[in-house]
Amino acid sequence: EAADDKNVVSIKMTLYRVAKHSEVVEALCEAAENGKDVLVLVELKARFDEENNIEWSRRLEKAGCTVIYGLEGYKVHSKLCLITKRSGTKTEYYTQIGTGNYNEKTSRLYTDLSVMTCDKDIAKDAIDVFNALASDDTVKSVDKLLVAPNCLQNKVLDMIDGQIAIAQSGGEGYIGVKINSLTDKKIIDRFIEASRAGVKIDLVVRGICCLIPGVEGETDNIRIISIVGRFLEHSRIYMFGKGEERKIYIASADFMTRNTLRRVEVAAPILDEDIKAQISMMFDKMLADNCQARELDSDGEYTLVSDGKEPLNSQELFYDLAYERASKAEVEDK
Structure with a gap:
């Protein structure tokens, strides 16, 4: 839509992996051909997709896009798009x-x-992120986003510390995280410290996990499950706190040192209360999954969750909910 909107003046976007027949790239090319300022960072170090990304970057350049080819020493793994639209004296950002x-x-x-x-x-x-990338640099400070390598791990540690302080003052500290992998030792050590302080921690970690839960006096406040189903679990969610004070982020970064310190990653705060409620509901349903979830025990073994409750397949549930919402929207449009 932005490619054809006469009031859109610029599109800035990061591309890590794109399809072999990418409609996204075609739309960016169309936008540039329509006279819009298009800046695209194409990560040429995306493993197994190097050749495909080189071909698309040439197509983007030929269409008139400004193409950046990553940063020296860092992979740009963020999934970020910024559209600027002007109407008269009014400027809008999407x-x-x-x-x-x-x-x-x-x-x-x-x-x-x-x-x-x-x-x-x-x-x-987002503007600061793109300006830094265009200058072959990384952002040093941000206001609302979390941006690796300089402004993500440290802010996550600060938020864990916040939950530790709540628990130590007699409150109910809580951390909920969904990621692909957990190997970042600084974050792992802080999770252990939080568990010792009485913070309840729920982790949904699909793959590599270098933290053992359920160790008495150390990680007995930590529960870890892995969900493997029809679809590849790829979303990342960070949650800190409970109730109205809960902070929720979605992110491109797993808690791995390669993500938190050696890549450009972006996490965004969820500010809308309805969306926060939706993500909290999704996380709770994942924790209650007893069809695809396997729980990690203190011996390092995974066991299929079997709690005797009514079967709950979180992926199938979200699939059905998505179709239900789509059907309601279709009826409302009519």
């Missing part, structure tokens, strides 16, 4: 932040989350 790549093929196979917002502070952070 920022989209996701957990999955702009890839039509994997979007049918992976579970991911994406948020689109007109929040001007988030747009300002």
Whole structure:
């Protein structure tokens, strides 16, 4: 839509993995051919997709897009898009932040989350990210977004510390995280510290996990499950606190040192209360999954969750809910 909108003046986007027949890239080319300022960062170090990305970057350049080819020493793994629209003296920003790549093929196979917002502070952070990338640099400070390598791990540690302080003062500290992998030792050590302080921690970690739960006096407040089903679990969710004070982020970054310190990653705060409630509900349903979930025990073994409750397959539930929402929207449109 932005490619054809006469009031859109610019589109800035990061591309990590794209499909072999990418409609996203075609739309960016169309936007440039329509006279819009299009800046695209194409990550040439995306493993197994190097050749495909080189071909698409040439197509983008030929169409008149400004193409950046990553940063020295860092992979750009963020999923970030910023659209600037002007009408008269009014300027509007549309920022989209996701957990999955702009890839039509994997979007049918992976579970991911994406948020689109007109929040001007988030747009300002996104502008700073793109300006830094265009200068072959990384952002040193941000307001609302979390941006690796300089402004993500430290802010996550600060939020864990916040929950530790709540628990130590007699309150109910809580942390809920869904990621692909957990190997970042600084974050793992802080999780252990939080568990010792009485913070309840729920982790949904699909793959590699270097933290053992249920160790008495150390990690007995930590529960870890892995969900493996029809779709590849790929979304990343960070949650800190409970009730109205809960902070929720969706992110491109797993808690791995390669993500938190050696890549450009972006996490976005969820500010809308309805969306926060939706993500909290989804996380709770994942924790209650007793069809595809396997729980990690203190011996390092995974066991299929069997709690005797009514069967709950979280992926099938979200699939059905998505179709239900789509059907309601179709009826309302008519």
